[in-house]
Amino acid sequence: MCDVRVRTGARRSEAEAAPALPHRFRLLLDANLALSTERDLDTLLRRFTDIACELTSSRYGALFVEDIGTLVTFVTHGMTQEQADLIGEPPSRTGLHGQLLREGRTVVINNLLDDPRTTGYPPFHPVMRTFLGTPIRVGSRVVGELYLADKNGGVGFDESDVEIVEALAAAAAVAYRNATVVRMEQQSAARAWALLDMHGRGQIDEALFWSQVWAREEERARLAREIHDEQGQLLTSIILFAKHLEQAVNPGTVAQVTELRQLAERALRAARSLAQQLRPMELDEVGLVPAIHRLADHVAQIGGLAVDVVAGAPSVELIYPVEVVIYRIAQEALTNVARHAKAHVASVTVNARDGWLTLVIEDDGIGFDARSVLDSRTDGHLGVRTMRERAGSVGGELVVESRPGAGTLVRLRVPAGERPAALSDQFSAATPP
Ligand SMILES: Nc1ncnc2c1ncn2[C@@H]1O[C@H](COP(=O)(O)OP(=O)(O)OP(=O)(O)O)[C@@H](O)[C@H]1O
Ligand SMILES: [Mg+2]
Known part of the structure; x- marks a missing residue:
């Protein structure tokens, strides 16, 4: 039997039963605790792999993480370090593992020996029968895999095994992301010092x-x-x-x-x-321009109007804090269009020139007295003033042109590329994950 994504578990006999619930719960809490206390990525991922094996009564387990093709971590459970060293690299991206990584979905197999995706084992690799593998993903990227084999007693992996292993793979992704952030923060600090020296x-x-x-x-x-x-x-x-x-x-x-x-x-x-x-998670997931497209689609939908977006990939380097400001201002201006403008058409334009990035959001709606909104200090409407403060916080400027009956235009200019070269080059466009 092969290619089975087991979603309904076989009834287990007493002897094959998984550990009692409180123990399983404690192990899951252990994993959570380790996530916030253990700073060494290898140790942490090894712990997750051990816990995954214990919770599912699996004889073998392994976990690997890659960063743009470079192996970051590969840990195994159920074999000695000598055996693991003899086997060497984690599985290649062909066959079963390749499919799992490409498709990014959990795979459960009851008999590896019959499965056409099994492309054979490297020398010294134990022969395995049952298999459960799940991707480790950060945002939309699959960065690795947590996989187990040979569940105790030869029974197939079941629904609760899948849930547990998927939860642990999610925790492993968090651990990997945290480790990346720490590394980036250290690099940022080092670059800042280098900059001050230079x-x-x-x-x-x-x-x-x-x-x-x-x-x-x-x-x-x-x-x-x-x-x-x-x-x-x-x-x-x-x-x-x-x-x-x-x-x-x-x-x-x-x-x-x-x-x-x-x-x-x-x-x-x-x-x-x-x-x-x-x-804004969208910035991490898809980047600035697609995130602005998403905002526009959303506003078009909830506001019942047409929203045109003219925005190529910006040809300038933007540091992350500037991206956040652009995104937040687009979000507020578009929300205002949907909430207040009664517009038929709105447009969003993003342009980069001479070291500045310009974002313009325009609508043909009822307009308002922009000056009095910007000058007022008392009422609870904060959006427009916050947009201006945000622009200033990254050395940019925001202009709102509007009159009752004459539509509204919001123009943001923020430094990009050349202007903040002192830091944009040093910090590059790196985004803390
Ligand atoms: N595009 C627009 N078209 C018409 N009127 C607008 C537009 N943008 C803002 N306004 C007017 O300006 C006022 C102030 O907007 P502002 O964004 O500061 O506050 P708000 O949207 O009312 O509340 P919030 O603090 O949640 O943003 C709005 O209440 C609305 O009357
Ligand atoms: Mg508002």
């Missing part, structure tokens, strides 16, 4: 300005990560555990467990939305 006094002020801009964005990114990843992982584990409990507890307590699960699900949604406010 440039004369005149540029030091500018360098300090950009360092502060950068530091503020990194702090927001760090907070967003902690909320999204660490809290998110913990809540996900609680939800997973509650789902198991819902099936195991007696009917009298099911309702309470369900309520617990729903509360955890609400807390998870709240955590994700807070993280999103701190740091």
Whole structure:
């Protein structure tokens, strides 16, 4: 039998039964704890692999992570280091593993010997029968794989094994991302010092300005990560555990467990939305221009108007804090169009020239008294003034041209490429993941 994505588990005999729930729960909590306390990536990923094997009663397990074709980590469980060294590299990107990495989906196989994707084993590799492999993804990128083989007693992997291994692969992705961020922060600090050494006094002020801009964005990114990843992982584990409990507890307590699960699900949604406010995930996932297209599509949909976007990939280098400002201003200006303008048509234009990037958002709606909104200090409407402050925070400027009955034009100019060369070259367009 082959190519089976087992979603319904075979009933297990007493002897084959997985460890009792509380123990499994403790192991999952262990994994969560390790995520926030263990700083060494190899040790952490080895721990996850061990826990995955223990939770699913698997004899063998392995995990590898690659960064643009370069192997970052490869850990194994169930064989000695000598055996692992003899086998050498992680599996190639052909056959079963290639398919898994390309398609980015979990694969469960009940008999590897019959499976046409099995392309044979390298020398010294043990022969294996049952298999569960899942991708490790950061955003939309598959960066590695966590896979297990030979579940105890020869039975196939089941639904709960898949859930557990997918949760651990998600935690492994978080660990990898955190390690990358730490490395980038160290590089940023080193570059800032190098910059101060390199440039004369005149540029030091500018360098300090950009360092502060950068530091503020990194702090927001760090907070967003902690909320999204660490809290998110913990809540996900609680939800997973509650789902198991819902099936195991007696009917009298099911309702309470369900309520617990729903509360955890609400807390998870709240955590994700807070993280999103701190740091726009779309920028990480698709980049600035596609993210602006998404905003425009969304506004067209909710505002019932046509929104044209004219924006090629910017030919200038943008540092991440500047990208965030452009994105946030596009978001606020477009939201205002949808909420207030009663427009039929709006347009978004992004242009880069002479070291400046210009974003223009225009609508043919009812317009408003822009001057009084910008000058007013008292009412609760903050969007337009915040846009102007954001522009200033990265050395840019924002102009709002509008009159009642005459539509609205928001123009943002921010330094890009040449202008903040003191830092844009040094920090490049690198985005903290
Ligand atoms: N594109 C637009 N077309 C028409 N009126 C607009 C437009 N943009 C802003 N306005 C007017 O300017 C006011 C202030 O906008 P601002 O974005 O500062 O606050 P808000 O959208 O009301 O609230 P928030 O603080 O949530 O953004 C709006 O209430 C609206 O009357
Ligand atoms: Mg607004």
